[in-house]
Amino acid sequence: MTKIPVRIGLVGTGFMGKAHAACYAQEGHARIAMIASRSEAHAREAAERFGADAWTTDVSELVHHPDVDAVDITVPNHLHRDVALAAIEAGKPFLVEKPLARTVAEADEVIAAARAAGVVGVYGENMRFSPALRRAKEIIDQGGLGQPILFRATEIHNGPFHADWFWDAERAGGGAVIDMGIHGLYVAEWLMGARATRVYAELGTLKWTEHCRGSEDSAFVTLRFENGAMAELLNSWAVAGGRDVRAEIYGTAGTIHVDKARGESGLLAYSHEGYGPPIEVEASLRPHVASNRGWHFPTADAWHQHGHAYVVKHFLDVVGRGTTPECTLTEGRRALELVEAVYRSGREGRPVAV
Numbered sequence: 001m002t003k004i005p006v007r008i009g010l011v012g013t014g015f016m017g018k019a020h021a022a023c024y025a026q027e028g029h030a031r032i033a034m035i036a037s038r039s040e041a042h043a044r045e046a047a048e049r050f051g052a053d054a055w056t057t058d059v060s061e062l063v064h065h066p067d068v069d070a071v072d073i074t075v076p077n078h079l080h081r082d083v084a085l086a087a088i089e090a091g092k093p094f095l096v097e098k099p100l101a102r103t104v105a106e107a108d109e110v111i112a113a114a115r116a117a118g119v120v121g122v123y124g125e126n127m128r129f130s131p132a133l134r135r136a137k138e139i140i141d142q143g144g145l146g147q148p149i150l151f152r153a154t155e156i157h158n159g160p161f162h163a164d165w166f167w168d169a170e171r172a173g174g175g176a177v178i179d180m181g182i183h184g185l186y187v188a189e190w191l192m193g194a195r196a197t198r199v200y201a202e203l204g205t206l207k208w209t210e211h212c213r214g215s216e217d218s219a220f221v222t223l224r225f226e227n228g229a230m231a232e233l234l235n236s237w238a239v240a241g242g243r244d245v246r247a248e249i250y251g252t253a254g255t256i257h258v259d260k261a262r263g264e265s266g267l268l269a270y271s272h273e274g275y276g277p278p279i280e281v282e283a284s285l286r287p288h289v290a291s292n293r294g295w296h297f298p299t300a301d302a303w304h305q306h307g308h309a310y311v312v313k314h315f316l317d318v319v320g321r322g323t324t325p326e327c328t329l330t331e332g333r334r335a336l337e338l339v340e341a342v343y344r345s346g347r348e349g350r351p352v353a354v
Helices: 015-025 040-050 059-064 077-089 104-117 131-141 176-192 308-321 329-348
Strands: 006-011 030-036 054-056 070-073 094-097 121-124 148-156 196-204 218-225 230-236 244-251 254-259 269-271 294-296
Touching (some): 006 015, 006 059, 015 030, 015 040, 015 308, 030 040, 030 059, 030 308, 040 054, 054 059, 070 077, 070 308, 077 094, 077 104, 104 121, 104 329, 121 329, 131 176, 131 244, 131 254, 148 176, 176 196, 176 218, 176 230, 176 244, 176 329, 218 329
Parallel strands (some): 006 030, 006 070, 030 054, 070 094, 094 121
Antiparallel strands (some): 148 244, 196 218, 218 230
16 A cells, blocks of 8 residues: 555646646645656646646656656546556556546556556546535435436537647547546436446537537437436537536436536626636637626636546545545446447447447
8 A cells, every 4th residue: 555645646737637736736645746748848837836846758757756656647538548558567556537548449458457467547537526416326325316217417518629639539539428428428327326228329510610520519318228217418519608517317206406517606706807717718719808707607616516626535545545446447448338339329320239
């Protein structure tokens, strides 16, 4: 078992890398020992900003560094497998931000290598650690809804303009489905307590044809579960008006509504001129126009509200205290299995078995 504080090697300095770094800064039993980025300037800037002891542009140097106890992977999707395999080869436990990889085949490589080496990996599905959804799960497990029969999840915004690679299906593994729909697919099985057996999807590029490179900007997905329950997911990068993240769970004896983008902070504000960026920085098509204009719902503590801080805390408990991973690599693989079923259904224009 690793000593506390855990010395983290953070790979990636983009939006989610900075988010994880901010979460580690709030944890008393962790420190960032080294940061890696392909850009020397980004690595140096992030190390200075978050108080890292060192920085590098070489992932191999980071994973083998004697001052690094564990590796946090927040790089673009096409690099997840390679960085995870490097961490495994170095014998370092790792956290990988969703998705686990671009495909089930890549995920299988990571899982097989981790098992063979006896290295612990944690899958970073933040929705699993969201306080509102964890409470919803407790209520369901306590019989508060009777038998869950219907589930609906919505995650929409106006596009991932903060990082160009999201639009490229080759680098990302897809579009809005693997970016956002993977959350709902995972949460649907977790909350409903059953596995999906049939998937039907309608996919399209409805707005951002000039940005999408083989990727979809919108998707409707329906699921049928082994116990007969049903689910509907809406994901889109093509909707103006800010982020909207909701879940609804209907049972034979109760209902739960979760509003991730508006309902938890308790704040409602109006700004005529606008100010600072929202939680998911969406570069404006008119950069001179401020964010958060008009009526909106400020987030009091974004990384705790959306679960990222609890993902980081859980990873530190796994590495530093020997806690059993609650969100496993195998679960990350299952989420990708569902994503691949969605894409297969979209291509073939019919429901497909999972």
